[in-house]
Amino acid sequence: MNDMRLTERAVTEKAKMSARKVQVYYGSNHALKDVDVDILDKTVTAFIGPSGCGKSTFLRCLNRMNDTVASARVEGKIEMDGHDIYDTRVDPVQLRAKVGMVFQKPNPFPKSIYDNVAYGPKIHGLTRSKAELDEVVETSLRKAALWNEVKDRLNAPGTGLSGGQQQRLCIARAVATGPEVLLMDEPCSALDPIATAQVEELIDELRSQFSVVIVTHSMQQAARVSQRTAFFHLGYLVEYGETGTIFTNPSDPRTESYITGRIG
């Protein structure tokens, strides 16, 4: 699959984030078991697997969003650049500025397009002047391939955009805080094919600046956009490796069954 793009799959082998023996419990439910993954720098990593397999749960461990769920408990070790992100000295709020997140459903704030993008830089004090903020907003919108569509109506409400535009606005919003890793939880599941294609193209461009982790139900999407793929099943990480290998020559029979549509 996609053999022509194999050249593009050359990636740095430097791990940006690494997870070892991660366990997640929701109350008494053991949702994620013994997950070991290295997220490589400037790489798109796709998490695939059937619903309820734990891939979104694991994604939410990477920026400690599970902290906001009262019943969730995380064990094991997740490091970012060699520092444990679950260390008590780490402020989850600071962490989330470095590990941005885009959600399944576009969730623009009920503010103007400009204020949506400026939200992160403002709360983190990333800019010193209005001009600087304007610049951050513009570059973020450009990176999200939305600038040309909205540059004349930056003061219009973000909720008035179309679904695909809203999702790109959410990406711009996440990009504006200058993340080192961007987590995307099924970012295209609420979008039509054209908007999906735009977002996928965007993901490929964003890879030049930071790592992207994407959870997806579409195996074609995983094959199209990612260089690394992890397959989750029933809370276990079944297989993790180079995307081409996973899709063409998986070593685990469960991976093969899932990819060929026999389990899911």
Added chain:
Amino acid sequence: MSVGLLSLLLLGLAALGFGLGRQRAIASVNGDARGLHSLPQYYGSSVALFTAVPAFLLVLVWLIVQPVVIESTITGMILPEDIGDGSTRELVMSDVRRIAEGIDVLVANGATGDEIAALVADPVALKARLGDAGVALAADINPHVATASAAYRGEVAMGRTMMSVAALALAVAGFLFAALRVTPQFRARNVVESFIRVLLIGASSVAILTTIGIILSLVFESWHFFQIYPAKDFFFSLTWSPKFGGGSDLGIWPLLWGTLYVSFIGLLVAVPVGLMAAIYLSEYASPRVRSVAKPALEILAGIPSIVYGLFALMTVGPFLRDYFSQPLGLGESSSSVMTAGIVMGIMLIPYVSSLSDDIINAVPQALRDGSYGLGATQSETVKQVVFPAALPGIVGAVLMAASRAIGETMIVVLGAGAAAKLSLNPFEAMTTVTVKIVSQLTGDTEFASPETLVAFALGLTLFVFTLGLNILALYIVRKYREQYE
């Protein structure tokens, strides 16, 4: 036949109709209910409804119309000279009714028809007999009035009989009509459901018609008031001094000012406290705290406002006077705008907090996640995302609280005093529109004087005010609610 007995008969007939309709339906398909359009009980219900509903409606209409018709015929029997000085036709008519009731008592005590006829011909004896039976009359009975009473009695009795006959006939007709319609194809379920729909429409029209009735009565009496008191003085005069001897000044401004001032202070207390309580409860409180604190806060809403009034009178008023207004030299009275305003604010806290809490909870979790995902703290999220998203609803909640504050009476009577004044000093006693409505209408006063009728004009003004606020609140809530749906 009495109305009670008639109702029982009609209900019995309806029950019979239910049984029969059901049975006929089952029989028509030889016991296999699957061949019917609707379930058997719908056939039964359709017969029962056709039996009872038209008959009961007839009884209802008859009971309303009959007295009117009888009054108009009997009134004709009373000649102008029968109406004494200082009396009116209405007073004579009420005598007629009273005597007729008295005769009913005599009949119940065993008087025969001949005896009654003799008594009617002899008013003096009639009065004596009525007195013996416990129906005392002040004046002697005029012969015309006596005959009118007898005629009245006769017509009432005849009307009753006719009503019973008509209602029963209608019930039987409905019964037969519906029973004959029972066939397997008959859409009994649809018929029953349309009856229910009419019932629902009826219930909602009762509410709407009552509102219209209230407005009309206010408008009507206010119109009377403006006939005898110039509207210009009412709306533009700055003094309120009703004198029951006449020559009063009935300017609405001092009252309106008091109302707005007290409400303003009330909202000044209720809005920040209520809002912050709502934010704590919906965003920060753990489920356990919330499950205790929310009902506890809502208990405040269940306290009758007179109890708040007592609290204002006994506790808050003296406290404010002793520790604030007297030391600061701002006033000597324990009744003040401040007292009433603060206590009213306490009363309004649960309204603001409960409504706002619901509105804040309705803000989608996705927005909060989006904000957390960008590295915002909980407080930044509340301040910059949740609160702005909930703001339209919160404004609506505040306006609802405002219209309650404007209509509040008891707290103001006991807390703010009764002096109509235009003053900026919040430690002075003032009064509000509602309080003056009460005081103008209580006591022995002539009902046609401007001093009394002004109450209706005040009521109408207040109504227009709160209606405007409520419409504004609904408009705001509706206009901005679409944003995140």
